Amino acid sequence: MRFFIGLYIPIFKTQINTQQIFNKIKLLKDNFKIGINLIIISFLSFFLLPFLPSTLAFLGAFLVNLKYVGMFYVYFSNHRLKNIFVLLVISYLILNIISGGVFIDLFVWGLFMATYFTINKPINLFLKISILITGIFTALLIQTIKADYRSIIWNEDNNEEIQEEQVFIDLTSAKLQNASSVFEDDNLKNFFSRINQGWILSNVLEHVPQKENFANGSIFFRELQGILLPRIIAPNKITASGKDVKEKFMKYTGRILYGNTTMNIGLIADGYINFGKQGCLIYMLLIGLFINYFIYKIFQLSHNYPTLILWLPILFFYLIRSGNDFYMIMNYLVKSTMILFVVIFLFKNIFYKPELAKS
Numbered sequence: 001m002r003f004f005i006g007l008y009i010p011i012f013k014t015q016i017n018t019q020q021i022f023n024k025i026k027l028l029k030d031n032f033k034i035g036i037n038l039i040i041i042s043f044l045s046f047f048l049l050p051f052l053p054s055t056l057a058f059l060g061a062f063l064v065n066l067k068y069v070g071m072f073y074v075y076f077s078n079h080r081l082k083n084i085f086v087l088l089v090i091s092y093l094i095l096n097i098i099s100g101g102v103f104i105d106l107f108v109w110g111l112f113m114a115t116y117f118t119i120n121k122p123i124n125l126f127l128k129i130s131i132l133i134t135g136i137f138t139a140l141l142i143q144t145i146k147a148d149y150r151s152i153i154w155n156e157d158n159n160e161e162i163q164e165e166q167v168f169i170d171l172t173s174a175k176l177q178n179a180s181s182v183f184e185d186d187n188l189k190n191f192f193s194r195i196n197q198g199w200i201l202s203n204v205l206e207h208v209p210q211k212e213n214f215a216n217g218s219i220f221f222r223e224l225q226g227i228l229l230p231r232i233i234a235p236n237k238i239t240a241s242g243k244d245v246k247e248k249f250m251k252y253t254g255r256i257l258y259g260n261t262t263m264n265i266g267l268i269a270d271g272y273i274n275f276g277k278q279g280c281l282i283y284m285l286l287i288g289l290f291i292n293y294f295i296y297k298i299f300q301l302s303h304n305y306p307t308l309i310l311w312l313p314i315l316f317f318y319l320i321r322s323g324n325d326f327y328m329i330m331n332y333l334v335k336s337t338m339i340l341f342v343v344i345f346l347f348k349n350i351f352y353k354p355e356l357a358k359s
Contacts, residue, residue: 002281003267006288021299022119024306024353025076031307032077034350038070039089055231062339065314067092068109072116072310098168101150103142108321110135112313140182145171200323203253204269212252219248220274223327227334240328248325264325271326287326291319294333305351311340 025031045063052060071089074082090113097106114131149171153164175181208214226237238244246262249255252273257263265273267287271280295312302308318324318332344351 002284003288006285006290007292009289009292011289011292018309019120021302021306021309022076024302025310026078028307028353030350031073032079032082034307035070035073035075035077036085038066038073039085042067042070058335059339062314062336065317068112069311069314071113072313073307075117076310095165099164101146101153101164103146104321106142107135107139108317109313111320116310116313137182140188141172141175144175144182200249200253200263200266201269201272203255204265204272207254208252208273211254214276215274217274220270220326223330226327227331238327240331245325245328264323264328266323266325267329269325304353305344306353307351308344315340 042064045060045066049057049060049064067089071086074085093105093109097103145168149168152167153162223238225234229237231237241262245264246257249263249265250257252265252269268280268284271283271287274280275283298308298312315333315336317336318329
């Protein structure tokens with residue numbers, strides 16, 4: 001609640017609104033060309049990613065996600081072939097998710113797409129409810145088949161060639177033949193537990209400070225240092241995934257993670273282990289205020305840089321994913337913002353459109 005108070009409190013005033021921004025974007029003639037170039041860069045980066053050193057891994061991941069920004073550029077163009085390229089990116093997203101068995105990206109990018117594709121378009125209540133019901137049913141359906149699907153495609157002992165798409169279709173078809181099983185109690189409990197990450201937070205609350213002392217801000221400031229300092233200056237700074245995340249989870253939940261499994265304790269639990277119950281409330285309020293201010297600045301800059309708003313999804317990608325902690329969210333936000341402003345500096349003529357500021 002404190003986070004949303006900070007996020008929505010109207011202390012930062014701006015005269016521009018989203019309708020004005022997107023009206024400006026539609027006036028730009030190069031959207032299609034820019035979008036296609038970003039999509040090409042993204043697909044080329046995908047093949048180069050395995051060859052990049054670990055120090056450039058984040059840059060590689062950022063470049064790979066440019067296809068979605070490119071898709072938005074294409075969507076807001078007037079080119080007659082724009083829908084083909086939008087469908088191409090969406091198809092790639094779905095196939096890539098099915099191939100990897102990690103479905104969270106479907107809902108994250110699906111939410112962003114639904115938001116951008118419906119901007120300035122009147123949608124009646126019936127359609128809104130239909131989209132919501134379809135989304136919830138899809139999420140529940142995936143929850144029912146996810147474990148079986150992953151056990152098949154991730155089985156290293158299986159020497160047979162696996163067609164992930166066919167396995168997914170078969171499991172989905174079988175489940176749809178008994179659609180009522182999607183709404184079984186166990187599946188609903190797992191689904192809502194997965195969304196709110198409540199079981200992780202409850203484990204933290206039971207474990208700290210009864211069995212593990214509060215960090216008293218030490219983890220927060222260590223992670224803040226990791227966000228602000230490059231690895232060349234702080235070679236031993238923590239990582240946003242892998243061993244550091246796993247050790248933090250096990251230390252403050254008391255739960256053991258086996259093999260390569262890693263989990264985050266989440267943003268609220270981060271505030272609790274660092275600052276206690278009362279301090280966590282202030283912490284969440286300040287995080288909300290920071291995001292509020294960040295969005296305000298993006299809107300403010302959009303007076304002269306209208307297409308900047310098309311990059312918001314790539315900046316907030318980890319913020320809206322459930323369960324991510326302070327370090328993962330802010331590390332990604334800060335780094336991706338720095339990369340974006342380097343791009344703007346190098347290609348200012350593409351972004352800077354002062355002639356539209358008064359339109």
